[in-house]
Amino acid sequence: MEEHKKRIIKAIAYIDNNLDADLSLEKMAGIAMYSSFHFHRIFKLITGETLQNYIIRKKTEKSAFYLAVKKDIELKELYLDLGFSNHSVFSKTFKKYYGISPTAFRNSAPETFHKILQIQSKNGQMDTVFSQYICSIENLLNCTKMNLKIEVKELPEMNLAAVMSLGIANVEPSYNILIDWAKKKKLFPRENVKMMSVYHDSFKVTPPDKVRIHACMLLDKNLEKQEGLVFPETIHAGKFIVGSGEVTLHDFEKCWVSLFLWMNEHHYSIRKAFPFEIYHTNFREHPEGKMIVDFCIPVH
Incomplete structure (x- = not known):
């Protein structure tokens, strides 16, 4: 297997x-x-899921993510970039998945930072419901100021060893696989080792059981080839919004929402790369379950 x-x-x-x-x-x-x-x-x-369903889901979710965070992107540019043949096909597919048109989604999602919930309707179909996030925008901005130090900085290229997780429930087993591999390579434990999570999907547009997260370890040099379930991944050098703070696991969603809100408020636009977290301490070693984390969004 x-x-x-x-x-x-x-x-x-x-x-x-x-x-x-x-x-x-x-x-x-x-x-x-x-x-x-x-x-x-x-x-x-x-x-x-089947290959076709997976591809359609990925295209549609990716389009939803960019509609939510890139106000300036043209619909035509978006759907052609994601391989949809024309506007009609794109709109029909999007509406089937989210229940509203791409334009309505764009108008609803980014400004208010609604959280998308997919619920089972009485007839067995998936209905998309927009429910307001638990914090108001004002509270989120205050939360950002209190808990996160936010900077825009250039980060160097990062070479990672990664294990893919399909679904949030599989993240911890993926880290266990990565750490077992690192122990055999004598890369763990060691001083200042950095563990990271790279988000290839967004929880705002992808169901938790399908979201793809890469459990990663920062390496001193590039991993030349895949070794079992551990494969090389590179985060290219570039500009990032970095929110740093000491938080608990329960704060993560609020921190991400706050950071994307800060991005929009300051007129930055996300690059076509993946957001990630860098863990500087282990929450299991803190009496209150806190950890020092960098939340990073690639921007231009």
Whole structure:
């Protein structure tokens, strides 16, 4: 099963980086080195959904994320960049998934920072409900000022060892796999080791059981090739909004929402890269469960 997961991880990474490219069953099976028949079955076994459903979901969720955080992006630029053939196909797909048009979503989501909840309706269909976040915008801004030191800075390239997690429940097991690997390589424990989480999906647009998070460790040099379920990942140098503070696990969502709100208030725009967290201390070693964290958003 580990070998199957390794190949599917490769396919998923390709999909994520090439949403506008040929993502046919035959193409993806070739990348994962399976026959089309076996790839289809194994992909569904590991991810819980078919290749086609996964690709459509990723495209739609990615479009929702950028609609929420990039006010200046044109709809045509967005849907062509994500591989939708035309506006009609994009709008129909988006509305089927979120229940409203892309334009209505853009007008509702970013300014008020509503949290998207998908609930089961009486007829068995998924309805999208917008419920206001627990804090008002004013409180979120105050929360930011109190708990996070926010800076815009240039960060260097970071070479990571990563383990993919599909679903929030699988994050801790992914870290266990990473740490076991690091112990064998004598990379853990060591002084000033930095663990990180890279978010390849947003909880605002992706269900918690499908969100993709990479459990990562910062390395001194690049990992040359995939080793079992551990694979190399690079965060390229660039400009980031960095919110730093001592927080508990329960504060994480509020911190992220606050940071994205700060980004909009200061007229920054997110780059097409992934937000991440850097952990400087371990919450398990603090009597109140606190940890020092950097919350990082790539911007230009």
